[in-house]
Amino acid sequence: MRHRTVVGVLLVIESDSEVLLGRRTGSTFGEGWWHLPAGHLESDESAIACARREAKEELGMNLTDADLGLVHVLHHRDPDEARLHLFFRVSKWRGTIINAEPHRCSELRWFPLSRLPEQTIPYTAQALHAIGRGESFGVGGWQA
Template identity: 50%
Template sequence: MTHTSAAPPAGPGYADGRYRIVIGVHLVLQRGDRVLLGLRSGTGWRDGHFHVPAGHLEAGETATACALREAREELGLALREENLELVHTVHHWTGVDDPRIQLFFRVRSWKGEPENAEPHLCARLDWFPLGDLPEPMVDYTADALRLYPQGIAFSCVGWPEQSRA
């Protein structure tokens, strides 16, 4: 399933006529049918919404290196790259900010217990059934968690209907 935009929004994400984009990296940790979610707090973006542990790609960093860093920073977990599986990609646009690519990596295995290592940014961390996610959820995260178990690897969230082919 692919969608194309007839006229992408202009903004600081466009340089030299080429599209530049922020990439978000998300961790999907599951225990059976339950997924680990945090309640955002003190971040300035979607505070009060549930979201998987996540962060943005930094300069010179691969997507998998970002996933390992975020697991360490947010959950106190040391992951191995070979235990990451890309399960869903979202092309996300809020209608305000530049569009983003959101990569969701399922963590196949880990050692230790995830902990809330950033309580100043996460009010709580808990396991929720995939089929009964809490409200409110970050929209594109809810979309990814609904679609990836169905084997759907890509979605667009937030784009106006007229932008979809």
């Protein structure tokens, strides 16, 4: 049987050795936990177009393709399905970052990569630590 995978696109926005995380709210997944700005790839868009769309929808950011670079891929299995997470570093942006979806994100905050909050979504923390070590690929949630 051919395998189907959900593709998540996540934004790694760094400034002064800190990463931007949002506290999830109004969701059945990760309520109250910290997570990167993210979304799911839609059938009619490329991964880079998805990253630009999510940046605009969640943070009010207008990005170009050149502002984004793929830094990590995580093949992750949660209890319900397999996911392929694509982590894009945002190298530059113009304007002010805003919380454009307060119904999904109760707050935005900068955290040092070395001191992520205890309630960071586990696969997000795994990927950010891997990115800090320069690792471009990881797996998680699969049985050995």
